[in-house]
Amino acid sequence: MKVANLIFKRYSLLFGFSAWYLLFSLLLRVFFLFWQIDDVDLSILILFKILFTGFIFDLGVLSFLFLISSFYLLIIPTKLIGSKLDKFFLIFGSVVTLFIFVFTFFAEITFWEEFRCRFNFVAVDYLIYTFEVVKNIHESYPLYLLIPGILLLTSIIYYVMLKLDFLKNTLESKPSFRYRLLMFVVASFFALFYISFVKNSDAEWSKNRYNNEISKSGIYSFFAEFRNNKLDFKTFYASISDQEAFTILRNDLKAKNESFLSNDFTIKRKVVDSQETQVKPNVVFVLMESMSASFMKTYGSTENITPFLDSISKEAFTFKNLYATGNRTVRGMEAITLSIPPTPGQSIVKRPNNSNLYTISNVFKSKNYKCNFFYGGDGYFDNMNAFYGGNGFDIYDRGRGSILDDAIKTKRHNIDDNEVTFENAWGICDEDIYNKMIQVADEYHNKKKPFFNFVMTTSNHRPYTYPANKIDIPSGTGREGAVKYADYALQQLIQKSKNKPWFNNTIFIFVADHCASSAGKDEIDVANYHIPAIIYGKNLIQKQEINKLCSQIDVFPTLFGLLHWNYTSNFFGTNVLNQEYKERALVGTYLKLGYKKQDKVMILTNKKTAHYYSWEPTSNILNILPMNQKEQKEAISWYQVADYLYVNNKLK
Incomplete structure (x- = not known):
């Protein structure tokens, strides 16, 4: 004692x-x-x-x-x-x-x-x-x-x-x-x-x-x-043989105008359009920070905080039933740029060995486009400079030191102080980054070179601050003001672009990176993955509403289809206008991987289990269902193949 x-x-x-x-x-x-x-x-x-x-x-x-x-x-x-x-x-x-x-x-x-x-x-x-x-x-x-x-x-x-x-x-x-x-x-x-x-x-x-x-x-x-920032798929998740996984996925991806280039473990294929054209419009892609579909009247909102996006959606090719793959910006970037489902753990954007991958830039570069990436903050954040610089883009950002240039394999351009009117923790305001993009667009138009400009916005992010006297909601008061300012800045982008000689030959694409919030009481809150996606091009893109269930990974394959381009695809996404297109969406968290078809959702967990639900959109409730083995294998095949291709360097 x-x-x-x-x-x-x-x-x-x-x-x-x-x-x-x-x-x-x-x-x-x-x-x-x-x-x-x-x-x-x-x-x-x-x-x-x-x-x-x-x-x-x-x-x-x-x-x-x-x-x-x-x-x-x-x-x-x-x-x-x-x-x-x-x-x-x-x-x-x-x-x-x-x-x-x-x-x-x-x-x-x-x-x-x-x-x-x-x-x-x-x-x-x-x-x-x-x-x-x-x-x-x-x-x-x-x-x-x-x-x-x-x-x-x-x-x-x-x-x-x-x-x-x-x-x-x-x-x-x-x-x-x-x-x-x-x-x-x-x-x-x-x-x-x-x-x-x-x-x-x-x-x-x-x-x-x-x-x-x-x-x-x-x-x-x-x-x-x-x-545990990287998870081995077969160690933590229910899996099937690689042979079966590729067989199931290739069957889901096959289309009459596409042919696989090999019988090996690959999804690389040649896309051939019978109406092939040589049209090469400029493309301005805006990945909108935290722009939930629920903010827009187009998708059922009763507020009026996105008047411009709501108006332009009536003149554009609009995806009404498209879902983000994840709940972070790097997931949206991964889905758009690589056209790939989310792999468990960290996004590929932040992983090692992620340069020289086959991305949408390869398709544009095969058509002699110049590819540029614009970010209003320091592109060191979330490894953006290294990822985009290592995959064929020139970088325009607010980097704090030239030492970062060594980490990328292409030319990097700093946005100078005299080009900035407003800046907060995450970077310059959306208007400023659009002005920089327009300036670069002018340069390439004068060089008679088509451009693909990828812009990542920052204004719709806490602390929700933006230039004063732009909208009727004071800066820094909350999410609604940030959303309305982001919408206002997009309107300014189009208005300024209309005065440019390149406007009539330019397609604008607006897609959210993820929703403003993805958290809910269920394993995956399905409603909080629903995002807006709009393709707008005066005299280039016909007005159309797409109600098919689809994913972020389908945006650019659909654009390439609208342009009737022949190209090589190593993408999981497909053209939603293809008759063979099979409706599905892939939604995931850091650990949970979801596969949605119609009103059914299969969720793979990192405990080698799977749960099968019916989803009620009005109440946003998942109700447990008896396991469907066929659907489970199909869900596994999408994620297992994505992980296999990355781990085995077959995304190069």
Whole structure:
């Protein structure tokens, strides 16, 4: 008993800190429960399971804290226990750790507000791109209140721990090296146990996504995602033989005017149009940040925040039933540029070995086009410069250093300060990036060279700030204003372009990268993947509404079909106007991979399982169905083949 008391006193600061962490983590979990009270499935049993699961993961966080702390308490010589040096390290370490944990709790609340989930791979990305993220936080939240609040709470908690004599007891107790070694061994055992056997996905016990997310621990989730940013498909997902997967997919892709170039494991094929033309219109493609279909009257909105897009959709080739492949910008870029389903883990845009791939730029370059990529922020963010520069595009961005030029294989152009009228954390306003694009379009028109200009917008993003006096909603007041400004900027783009000699020979394409929010209580919130897609070209593209179910990956194959081009395709997307086109959409999260056909949705999970649902659009509810083996194999084939082609360098 005396020995146990001696050990406990030496570790009392650590035990006190742990008790505080468990209490605050419980309060945060309860806070999230009340936040999503209308969405969670709740009963006494479910509440117990949420809190118990959360407690287990909180212990996992503490196991690593115990490992680090017990290592220090082990290696300090007995004669130095209680010394000024020991006191300094204990106070410094405990205060810094406490501040980090308090900061993390606040950060989890802001992250939940944005993404409706615990820390995930997005948070890992944000750690890498600190400049943009810190600036965004500064512009989005009142840091003059937030930082003092964190410091005050840290001080109060530490003061309470001092009053309870946790530090005093830790300094006064001197257990022998043998007992300290025992504590370190025990801490090591629990840390290794969590590393080896407790996966973050173990918290996903419910069909209700919110129940799962609230069960998790933010810190544990963060480090779990840090380890697992790339997932081997066959290790984590239900799979079939590669031969069967390619057979099923090639059957889905086959069309009368397309012929596969090989019988090997490939989808490369020749597309031949009987009405082939040599027409080469310029193409301006705008990937619109967070532009949900639900914002537009064209898709059923009762608001009037996209008047221009709604008006131009009546004159254009409009996809009414098109879905984004993912919930991040890099997923939209991947889907559009590579015409590929989302592979589990990180987007190919951010993976290694992603240069010299077969992209839409290869089709344009085969027609002698100049391909350019425009981004109003620093293209280092999300690896955009490296990806587009390594795949045939010239880059126009607001890069902060010429050292980035070494990472790309093509010419990079910086957008100068004198070309900027407004800028926030994510980059220059949409009007400014369109003005830059128009300037470059003028240059290539004067050179008599057709151009394909790919523009990524930024204004419709938190902190939702934009130039003053442009629209009737004040800057920085919310999403609705950002959407309306983004729409206004598109109107200015068309109005300015109409005065250019190249306008009548230019096609404009407007497609969202993803919806403003994709989170819901179901595994995949299908409605929050529905995005607008519009192809507009005066005298070039006939007005038409397409109600077929389709995907982002189909946009450019459909454009090439409208232009009656012959080309080589290594794309998963197809021309929706083909008689053989089979309606489907591919929608995914970081871990869940969805395959939608009509009102049925197959979802593949990273636990080698699959769930089959019927989807009710009006209520946006997924109802479980008995498994359909044929549909499951078809869903698997799309994702397994995409992963196979990337891993085996067959997207080159």
